[in-house]
Amino acid sequence: MEQSQDNPFTFTVDVSEAKLDKYDHHITRSLSEMSGQYADQPAYDSALAREDVLLYEVYETSRPENSGELLNGISVLHPGKVGDEYFMTKGHFHAVLETAEVYYCLKGEGMMVMETPEGDWAVEALRPGKVLYVPPRWAHRSVNTGADEDLVTFFVYPGHAGHDYGTIEVQGFRKLVVEENGRPKIVDNPRWRSPQNGR
């Protein structure tokens, strides 16, 4: 083909290995980076004392950060629990609040926990073949409710969206997903702080 400064490109998802054959960024988050996010602090402390376990990995391609571009990649959330709370991602609002995100679930089983600045909340189940639309304004966190399998999702969001992790770090999500009698259950987060914006 002829040369151009910005050519189409492809990469391949190996779903069973949860890997891409090409990517620009490989972001990893381990237990020590989730301080204060799990409800059971003694369980968190003792788990961290044993090992700073890898919770999840994100593979992303690099694109200009403007509204015509689509940032995309895969998220690989490993299975496990801290106390009875399932492994989860940090979760975030977009810095440009009025931007959406789309997920296509490739492997595993889990839930997306979502919340608006006004305190509305929603939880949707994820399993392979399921598409989840996170509308503008909804913070989102994935939770792996599987016993021993990675939760792998393909995600796409607008190039100008950006990330706001700070709000969730301070206020937490309103709902947690815990294991009860071997099954996931959505419960109130006792440490949730009602957001400053809104009611």
Add this chain to the structure above:
Amino acid sequence: MEQSQDNPFTFTVDVSEAKLDKYDHHITRSLSEMSGQYADQPAYDSALAREDVLLYEVYETSRPENSGELLNGISVLHPGKVGDEYFMTKGHFHAVLETAEVYYCLKGEGMMVMETPEGDWAVEALRPGKVLYVPPRWAHRSVNTGADEDLVTFFVYPGHAGHDYGTIEVQGFRKLVVEENGRPKIVDNPRWRSPQNGR
């Protein structure tokens, strides 16, 4: 969950059946809507005289058409040929030229034929697990090169992108994909008109 005007939602892709369990639009294109797009006009005429066959179907969810939203759905391109040219989509530029599109191939085998307003071109192969990034400015058309299987892709593009079908209707794509000795081959389109914009 609490009520909100714009809640998260999910739908499920049944890949083997090439269907969604929920969608807002079902767009279909049959042979009669592709007049002038296939290179072999006598083959097109005789195929159409036999049957106005369904070439492809698009299932899409409806969202506001602004830059914070992501339009998404699946495209199902059926197998077949007109003469030795494989079944293909109409193909288009985005009305807002500076907008990208992302494809995740779910089933089948095919190619994406792409082209800029300056006449640069690219062709990328599609097969399950492959992600294709179509950068801003590239017109795109999918081609099903499989013998007897649908080409199914999940697509995402910015809400404000829009469609410009007219430019391709007039000028065609620079490259065609034809079957030669049982295999796909990229050839020049003898009827391609050099674009007015650019060189």
